[in-house]
Amino acid sequence: MDYEDQLERAIEATPDSESVGERFTVPDVEVRQEGKMTVFENFRETTDVLNRRPEHVMKFFQDELGTSGHIDERGRARLKGEFRADRIAEALDGYVDSFVRCNECSSPDTRLVTEQGATVLKCDACGALSPTPDL
Known part of the structure; x- marks a missing residue:
């Protein structure tokens, strides 16, 4: 078998990048409004996937969103103010870029x-x- 045949065989055996799922996926944010509070329902699950302390992520959210908040007994983030899911997701992406993914x-x-x-x-x-x- 010459080089070209070996190369063609290797390319055929390699799975398409679209068919291989990325092993690290950040969960979609699940938020709801509760009065004048925004509740990030799957906050604990998200911090578990990120492998980061919930308190650290919460501090980032407070700084990024310019609000106060706390983590309740069920592990949900409760943020003072009304924030849409896309704004929470944007802040989460900022956290991942700054504190999770390697810069190199x-x-x-x-x-x-x-x-x-x-x-x-x-x-x-x-x-x-x-x-x-x-x-």
């Missing part, structure tokens, strides 16, 4: 660590250390 390889296999008094994003896939915004 885009892997979600990261963790927040403290290096010389500063919190940085350490990638378990490529080993990169990236600065994170202050919260």
Whole structure:
């Protein structure tokens, strides 16, 4: 078998990128209004997928949305004010970009660590250390 035949065989054996699901998907936000509060129903599930402390994510949301809030006994984020689902999703994307995905390889296999008094994003896939915004 020559090179061209081997290459063609390898291409045929490789699955299409559209058919292979990404292993890291952030859940769609589920929000509802409750009076003058916005309740992020699947907040706990989302923080579990992101592998981040709910308190850290909540602090980011408060800063990003310019509001106050808390995590209730059922693990839902309760934010003061009325926010549409797309605004919450936009803030969540900002969190993922700043505190979850590696800046070098885009892997979600990261963790927040403290290096010389500063919190940085350490990638378990490529080993990169990236600065994170202050919260």
